[in-house]
């Protein structure tokens with residue numbers, strides 16, 4: 532199965548992807564995670580880190596290339612969960628062509644729907660594990676110091692500053708929302724107003740699992 536996870540920054544795509552990965556056995560492919568894994572000491576890594584810290588999107592050609600490299604790996608042969616990609620119409624068209632060439636198709640596009648004000652406040656409370664990428668919400672897990680999954684240290688991503696958050700939402704509205712229309716026929720809306728568990732339950736139902 533090939534499932535796309537879409538929604539504004541802060542909607543909890545990453546958390547849902549982790550849960551869905553466990554439930555389906557499909558690998559979780561996140562372009563954000565792929566970019567964060569590029570060594571910031573290399574010229575490319577330094578450039579990417581700077582773009583991300585400012586809340587801007589990395590350019591399509593580089594994003595597409597990195598994604599294609601990841602999708603070529605063996606574990607993706609049975610399908611995958613795509614988190615944070617495609618974020619522009621150009622990326623969506625690239626993905627469509629990539630899939631067509633391999634006679635594959637997208638099974639479902641989950642749209643995690645959250646009002647902007649809520650999404651912004653969630654982002655400011657976000658803590659991320661520096662080794663496995665698991666996301667925590669300070670309100671839900673008060674006083675959490677270490678990752679419960681892997682013991683890694685938790686940090687605040689440097690794209691959580693108010694200016695960067697503003698920029699991320701602007702990019703989302705201008706470049707990513709048109710992608711939702713592109714996939715209108717496959718879109719399944721999931722309300723994310725409540726707990727991650729409830730959202731997951733809704734996602735499972737939306738996928739018919």
Ligand code: ADP
Nearest residue numbers: 540541562563583586587588589594615616618
């Ligand atoms: P979130 O879902 O919290 O907004 P991600 O981890 O998905 O964050 O992405 C973090 C950053 O990585 C983005 O703000 C952007 O700079 C870059 N990025 C991730 N995916 C893409 C993409 N598909 N196209 C361009 N840039 C991307």
Ligand code: ZN
Nearest residue numbers: 660663678681
């Ligand atoms: Zn961890």
